[in-house]
Amino acid sequence: MKTAPMQHNCPHDSAINCNNCRLSSICLPLALRQDEIAQLDDIVQRGRPLQKGQHLYREGEEFHAIYAVRSGAIKGYSVTDDGEEQVTGFYFPGEILGMDGIGQNRYASSAQAMDVSAICEIPFSRMEELSVKLPTMQKHFFKLLSQEIVEDQRHITLLSKNSAEERLASLLLSISARHARRQLSAHSFRLPMSRGDIGNFLGLTIETVSRVFSRFAKQGLISVSNKDVTVVDLEALRRVANLGE
Amino acid sequence: MKTAPMQHNCPHDSAINCNNCRLSSICLPLALRQDEIAQLDDIVQRGRPLQKGQHLYREGEEFHAIYAVRSGAIKGYSVTDDGEEQVTGFYFPGEILGMDGIGQNRYASSAQAMDVSAICEIPFSRMEELSVKLPTMQKHFFKLLSQEIVEDQRHITLLSKNSAEERLASLLLSISARHARRQLSAHSFRLPMSRGDIGNFLGLTIETVSRVFSRFAKQGLISVSNKDVTVVDLEALRRVANLGE
């Protein structure tokens, strides 16, 4: 264990590093060897947790780091020319955000905590240096960026081709799958975001989102209580999402 | 001038290299020094031009290279689970495509020539090696990937928030700007894609696209004759696009 990053750690989680982090299998270290993880760990900074509503960075700010979510949940959004908010993504533990800032050296979106959230900060210049030293790291980072492109294109397809029901079903399945990846229940989870955020992300109004939730519940696909969702009939939900037919 | 890439060139354009390519200021070489461009040029392969309708690569094929458009125009698209086509982008000279394949080692979309098109192929493994040797190249490539993410997110916003008129106006302005970047007229250009492709890309039907074209013409914003478009009132078109108010 190195001492350098220590100064950035809060006392209560000073023991955390990439090596013992239970997210390492799905997060940045995923493709790295033990000794490479140690080098990554050297540059990772772990600050105090973000409170709900606090921003990690804001659109237009100078880009200097990418971030990994350790706990909690983050909402990414940008503001359109006419002042409306566009939610661009939801980020859960093990997921990386901030990469949209690389191209223009400024963040293209804002990132706000939807819950108390612990975050790992990876200064980008040091990440670049490391990528030159470790081709594995470079490759992995290329992959990360490329995967975000593919995901965005999937989302474009969702918005362009799918109905309100298909969109919401897809989001629920996506969140369910991401929970499962972290060894959490694929059937029962709490949505950290508001109905408004969901609608915004899916290109729908609050009212439509609410109606579709009610319809899903009435059909016995899910049961909803406020932000808590239980997927009752996963297969049926998959059929509704239309992703496989 | 090196000899290595020569063998890949057609006789009629064997003189082409990154150094004398008139697109170098907007294409990959953009951020590189003279000697670095030479190294890039060493790995670039220039094959025979693609005929209209031919594919550069297809969704699901093993990923091995990214491509730069030298002339013509390319359409990127993927096929949804229920067999529908989703156009994910249009690529003009100086633009790079294929980066969606990095993440999964397979292309996530297909690329098809909309016109006779000359293409530069950049084998990715050699590009990675070069990126390790030339941090400038690595940085530039990170930027490219990041910019594609930002563009996709802009497109998500367009689909999620904007009307049919706003979407088409935005596309016309985007194409106009990309022509201008290549020192071509920002006012007069030929659309290489069909109305169907435009609609597909913008999340609209053929009929709506056609109607909006007619409406724009009637309002004196543009004049349209088949695939040839002349922007008559650029400012008014900007106002319609809503990107700035």
Place this chain on the structure above:
DNA sequence: GCACGCAATTGATCAGGATCAACAACCGTA
């Protein structure tokens, strides 16, 4: 415990764009 404010639900109506359908223009071919 109660009141306040915000988030979510539900209902009624409206509208933008989809769908269905007919027709026109264009293109390559013979």
Place this chain on the structure above:
DNA sequence: TACGGTTGTTGATCCTGATCAATTGCGTGC
């Protein structure tokens, strides 16, 4: 130059989801 096929245009109608509006539910502070 005539033909058939494809692509694009225009019109009529329909439907999904937006908008407007009222109400309920929930969490928070007093």
